[in-house]
Amino acid sequence: MDINTTFWFFDRIKEDNLCMLYSGNFSDEITNKLIELSEYNINNIDALSKMKKKASFLMAECFQNIVRHGEKYKEVPSDGFFLTKNWGGVYYITSGNLIEKQKIENLKTQLEKVNSLSKDELKMLYREVLENSEISEKGGAGLGLIEMARKSGQKLDYLFKNKNDNFSYFYNQIMLKSDIDALNQKVSDFPLTDSISYHKKMVDENIMLIHKGDFSQDSIFPVLKIIEENLHKEFKDSTQKKKIFHILVELLQNISRHCYKIGDKKEGIFLIGNSDSNFVINTGNLIKNKNIKSFTKLLDEINSLNRKELKNLYLSKLRDRNLPNNGGAGIGLIDIARRIISPLNYHFHPIDDEKSFFTINVIA
Amino acid sequence: MLQPFESKETRDKPYIIFDPQNNRFEIKGNSLPEDSTLFYKPVIEWIIEYAKNPNETTHLICSLEYFNSSSAKMMYELFIELEKIKDTENEVKITWYYDPEDNLIEEKGLEFQSILEIPFNVLEKKS
Numbered sequence: 001m002d003i004n005t006t007f008w009f010f011d012r013i014k015e016d017n018l019c020m021l022y023s024g025n026f027s028d029e030i031t032n033k034l035i036e037l038s039e040y041n042i043n044n045i046d047a048l049s050k051m052k053k054k055a056s057f058l059m060a061e062c063f064q065n066i067v068r069h070g071e072k073y074k075e076v077p078s079d080g081f082f083l084t085k086n087w088g089g090v091y092y093i094t095s096g097n098l099i100e101k102q103k104i105e106n107l108k109t110q111l112e113k114v115n116s117l118s119k120d121e122l123k124m125l126y127r128e129v130l131e132n133s134e135i136s137e138k139g140g141a142g143l144g145l146i147e148m149a150r151k152s153g154q155k156l157d158y159l160f161k162n163k164n165d166n167f168s169y170f171y172n173q174i175m176l177k178s179d180i181d182a183l184n185q186k187v188s189d190f191p192l193t194d195s196i197s198y199h200k201k202m203v204d205e206n207i208m209l210i211h212k213g214d215f216s217q218d219s220i221f222p223v224l225k226i227i228e229e230n231l232h233k234e235f236k237d238s239t240q241k242k243k244i245f246h247i248l249v250e251l252l253q254n255i256s257r258h259c260y261k262i263g264d265k266k267e268g269i270f271l272i273g274n275s276d277s278n279f280v281i282n283t284g285n286l287i288k289n290k291n292i293k294s295f296t297k298l299l300d301e302i303n304s305l306n307r308k309e310l311k312n313l314y315l316s317k318l319r320d321r322n323l324p325n326n327g328g329a330g331i332g333l334i335d336i337a338r339r340i341i342s343p344l345n346y347h348f349h350p351i352d353d354e355k356s357f358f359t360i361n362v363i364a
Numbered sequence: 365m366l367q368p369f370e371s372k373e374t375r376d377k378p379y380i381i382f383d384p385q386n387n388r389f390e391i392k393g394n395s396l397p398e399d400s401t402l403f404y405k406p407v408i409e410w411i412i413e414y415a416k417n418p419n420e421t422t423h424l425i426c427s428l429e430y431f432n433s434s435s436a437k438m439m440y441e442l443f444i445e446l447e448k449i450k451d452t453e454n455e456v457k458i459t460w461y462y463d464p465e466d467n468l469i470e471e472k473g474l475e476f477q478s479i480l481e482i483p484f485n486v487l488e489k490k491s
Contacts, residue, residue, distance in 0.1 A: 216398075217376065217397075217398045221375060221376075237465075238463070238465040238466060239465060239466065239467040239468065242430070242466060242467070242468040242469075243468060245430065246430070246432075246468060249396055249430075249432050250432060250433060253396075253398055253432060253434075256398055257398070311475075314475075315475060315478070315479055317437075318436060318437060318440050318475075318479065319440065319479055321441070321444075323437075331433045331434070331436070331437060332432070332433040332434070335433050
């Protein structure tokens with residue numbers, strides 16, 4: 001992942017009210033936090049709050065599919081994919097997991113069967129599977145698929161994509177339409193193949209989590225928890241963990257404090273991934289063009305200093321009691337710069353006369 | 365005597381107890397509120413009041429797990445107000461605890477130590 005990755009994603013999901021993508025391991029702790037983050041996001045959008053329960057249920061169902069399959073294939077690194085997004089009155093939930101090629105045919109048969117049935121027939125099949133323990137033992141996924149079709153009220157959208165000689169990815173996408181928007185808004189069309197191209201980009205560039213949406217304090221916590229869980233596995237060294245955590249907090253709170261606000265929303269995008277044994281963090285948000293000059297000056301000043309000079313600048317800002325707190329002072333960025341491998345890599349991408357897209361990329 | 369000040373621990377705010385009667389002064393936990401000024405304003409105001417008529421000895425214990433840079437700035441303000449106790453001929457000191465494996469908190473403690481004129485001990489937490 002480099003600095004251009006931020007805009008690659010932002011440009012594709014800029015119309016989304018929210019979008020969250022995750023690629024990696026699926027522990028219970030991580031899935032819980034992914035659901036918590038999605039629920040927080042849903043709550044924040046009035047038109048969606050009614051479908052919160054349904055969406056949470058469907059997400060849990062998707063995760064179970066990923067986890068269930070993941071457990072079976074311990075020999076391969078469990079790379080699952082998960083996406084939730086809200087765009088044009090529709091809430092999308094996409095999941096992807098690896099499946100042994102020899103099992104594809106059986107799963108396809110199940111999917112086709114579910115898709116061929118009416119609402120009432122699905123209900124009957126559901127009862128049948130529940131009552132017949134033999135069927136449910138054979139394929140727990142079967143029940144999950146039926147429930148997904150019933151709860152979403154849509155045909156299951158799925159695709160298989162080759163991974164290697166033995167495995168393929170099984171992708172599945174669910175659409176939930178909100179009541180209000182279904183009546184008077186054009187329903188968006190987000191093809192499953194787009195989700196898959198995002199997943200490919202994440203795998204190719206080693207990206208773990210992408211979050212586009214509101215960056216108020218409450219949404220920061222589940223994000224931090226997801227990363228912490230992942231860090232836990234990556235690092236035994238708690239100093240490194242603390243450092244990443246610190247950089248994350250400062251960057252996420254910077255979005256919240258400095259971004260161009262649309263209504264009450266503090267919108268931005270955040271990406272985290274790996275590069276060799278380091279972490280790469282990108283953030284992006286819109287800023288007013290008139291602030292570019294002073295911001296560039298601050299960033300260039302920080303980048304021109306060595307570690308010792310940065311420390312002195314940090315301490316002098318800490319002691320300067322005339323500086324405004326909570327932004328402007330740049331103290332957070334200075335402290336980040338002291339702890340990263342390369343300089344603060346940044347870029348402004350012009351949007352219109354009033355605003356630009358600002359992105360920052362750090363390696364720690 | 366000044367009423368004790370207490371602030372409950374949350375996921376982004378530290379536990380704070382300033383209790384002159386029992387001579388207990390402690391800050392612990394996480395501090396990463398988005399608006400640290402808002403959170404620390406009453407804390408610092410309490411210290412300003414207290415520093416006018418402090419106990420004979422005041423020993424502040426800080427054992428933080430994490431704090432963001434805007435909290436660092438407010439903590440500095442707090443320490444500066446506490447430093448004024450020295451002018452009243454009373455004693456004041458700060459002990460800063462860090463986990464043995466936590467270089468960030470240790471480093472932050474040493475930084476405060478280097479810019480304050482108050483006895484400031486940076487100690488490893490004993491588990």
